[in-house]
Amino acid sequence: MSNENTAGVDTDRIKKRLDSRKAKMKLSLAACAHCTLCAESCFLFNARDNDPTYMPSYKFINSIGVLYKKKGVVDRATLEDIRDVVWGRCVLCTRCYCPFGIDIPEMIAFARNICREQGVFPDYEEKGSIHAG
Amino acid sequence: MVKAKRKPLEEIADAISAYGKVLTVGCGGCVSVCLAGGQREVQELNAELELTLKEKGTSKTLGNYTVERQCNMDLLQEMDDMVGGYDCILSMACGAGVQLMAERYPNIPVFPAVNTVFIGVDRDIGMYEEKCRACGECVLAYTGGICPVTRCAKGLFNGPCGGTNNGKCEVSQEIPCAWLDIYERLKGQGRLDDILKLQGVMQWQNQLQRTVVQPKFEKRYYK
Amino acid sequence: MYDFIRGPMVWISLAIFFGGILYQVFRFLALSRTVEEQQIKRPTGLVAEVPPAGTEGFLYALKLSIFRTNPVMVVVTTIFHFCLIMVPLFLLGHNILIERAIGFSLFSFSESFSDFLTWLFLFCGIYFLYRRRFSKRVRAITSRNDYLMLLLATAPFITGFLAYHQILHYNTMIVMHILAGEAMLILAPFTKFVHMVYFFAVRFTVKSExxxxxxxxxW
Incomplete structure (x- = not known):
């Protein structure tokens, strides 16, 4: 949606970032068959009572997938949602399994990159956020 | 990050031989990244233990769990309800994680399942190289980004020893001399002056247990 | 029209299908590169640990794979993909048409066996549909596109099945069957079905855990 309130977000810069790795990102998003076979390879998925929002596929679809779909035109709230996914639900242990070999950790790291560049990142000093990152 | 390697299976099996219910705990931090102690290694270790136990004609209850980081007390907390059902814990974390686990559950024996080896870099998938010995007194600024504590067999600070031979270390002809590399790197950057200054004696800090407090937090923690 | 879709259009579809696969393969090759394998010397005194007996077998490997966590899905998806390729390739009806067109064809399964495999395939499809609809974790990442993909993959089988058994109007069914098959061939390399290329390209060539x-x- 182009009527998004994008105040405080440098959408051109996000677009530029996305373009820099567009081919691989596109291919990765396209190759994901939404099969959920990656779920159990995430130890957090197992430790959090099989909560689907911890599935590697869920995390990459709801971070880089969203940014790609909206072509970088997102509001700050969306970036903050993405932050909660890529930092709050992933520790980048880089061990997820994908039947098609999609490099999910790279995509998550990429999303972190974009968020950080927009000044959206976890507040490590906040009590209770200690598990992030 | 911290790099580790799993202990020989026999040693692990020996450590837990007296216990019937064993909980193997992985760590999602460094040991996961270096393929030594993540969730998958926990499952592999348990599967291998099962086989060796079967060979010996015994069996145990082998539980498995992986936490985000064993070096953080808040993150260990989620295991509180679980550990009561086990006789001992096999921790696949680094030495820090094992110790914090043992501190949190002082009544349950905690055994390490990996050897914590060094702080290093990822050279390739499954191959890691030592880079840092955590000496607490970083000298990389004047050594061109090459660590003499890690790389030089004698940990010298003011140039090579007399044993350097055609760019190799006297310990082995296969080990390059760290100080030659430092010299070449600095020469390339036009910074040879850096190593002409005499460096004082290292205040070896790693003889005593250390605690790191980030400057921002000094007010908070230092009395 | 009928002559076109059962004649030239088939060849066009096949050309797009294989051309698309080649395009995806080259795209993958352009996005990746080979790296030199690092070789280091084994440190003296370091002996290789011998894993306990029983760790070499296929069954043991299965135990540590997704087969342990998702056995039903692994079996179903294997059957599904096996049928997806084998049934059209070794179907008697297809092979008669191919024989007439180019004077050569592969051997054929018996009609009853193909019928059985089609049943099997459709049951697997229903299982997928069930997962998409009712499994919490699958629902979490399901979009409308996923249903369309499932329809695209199963449509040639559904229509072919109905035509073979002369259920509903045969002529309509056979036309729909041909169109569905062609649609699948044309779209496969450019939609989510690209995972067929990706699987082989990535899992067999890229260095990873x-x-x-x-x-x-x-990469």
């Missing part, structure tokens, strides 16, 4: 074989490519 989950690599099948010892590929030394990297």
């Amino acid at each position: 989950w690599a099948l074989g010892s590929g030394n490519r990297t």
Whole structure:
């Protein structure tokens, strides 16, 4: 949606970032068959009572997938949602399994990159956020 | 990050031989990244233990769990309800994680399942190289980004020893001399002056247990 | 019209299908490169640990794979993909048409066996549909596109099945069957079905923890 309130977000810069790795990102998003076979390879998925929002596929679809779909035109709230996914639900242990070999950790790291560049990142000093990152 | 390697299976099996219910705990931090102690290694270790136990004609209850980081007390907390059902814990974390686990559950024996080896870099998938010995007194600024504590067999600070031979270390002809590399790197950057200054004696800090407090937090923690 | 879709259009579809696969393969190759394998010397005194007996077998490997966590899905998806390729390739009706067109064809399954495999395939499809609809974790990442993909993959089988058994109007069914098959061939390389290329391209050549074989490519 182009009527998004994008105040405080440098959408051109996000677009530029996305373009820099567009081919691989596109291919990765396209190759994901939404099969959920990656779920159990995430130890957090197992430790959090099989909560689907911890599935590697869920995390990459709801971070880089969203940014790609909206072509970088997102509001700050969306970036903050993405932050909660890529930092709050992933520790980048880089061990997820994908039947098609999609490099999910790279995509998550990429999303972190974009968020950080927009000044959206976890507040490590906040009590209770200690598990992030 | 911290790099580790799993202990020989026999040693692990020996450590837990007296216990019937064993909980193997992985760590999602460094040991996961270096393929030594993540969730998958926990499952592999348990599967291998099962086989060796079967060979010996015994069996145990082998539980498995992986936490985000064993070096953080808040993150260990989620295991509180679980550990009561086990006789001992096999921790696949680094030495820090094992110790914090043992501190949190002082009544349950905690055994390490990996050897914590060094702080290093990822050279390739499954191959890691030592880079840092955590000496607490970083000298990389004047050594061109090459660590003499890690790389030089004698940990010298003011140039090579007399044993350097055609760019190799006297310990082995296969080990390059760290100080030659430092010299070449600095020469390339036009910074040879850096190593002409005499460096004082290292205040070896790693003889005593250390605690790191980030400057921002000094007010908070230092009395 | 009928002559076109059962004649030239088939060849066009096949050309797009294989052309699309080639395009995806080259795209993958352009995005990746080979890396030199690092070789280091084994430190003296370091002996290789011998894993306990029983760790070499296929069954043991299965135990540590997704087969342990998702056995039903692994079996179903294997059957599904096996049928997806084998049934059209070795179907008697297809092979008669191919024989007439180019004077050569592969051997054929018996009609009853193909019928059985089609049943099997459709049951697997229903299982997928069930997962998409009712499994919490699958629902979490399901979009409308996923249903369309499932329809695209099963449509040739559904229509072919109905036509073979002369259920509903045969002529309509056979036309729909041909169109569905062609649509699948044309769209496969450019939609989510690209995972068929990706699976072989990535898992067998890219160096990773989950690599099948010892590929030394990297992104």
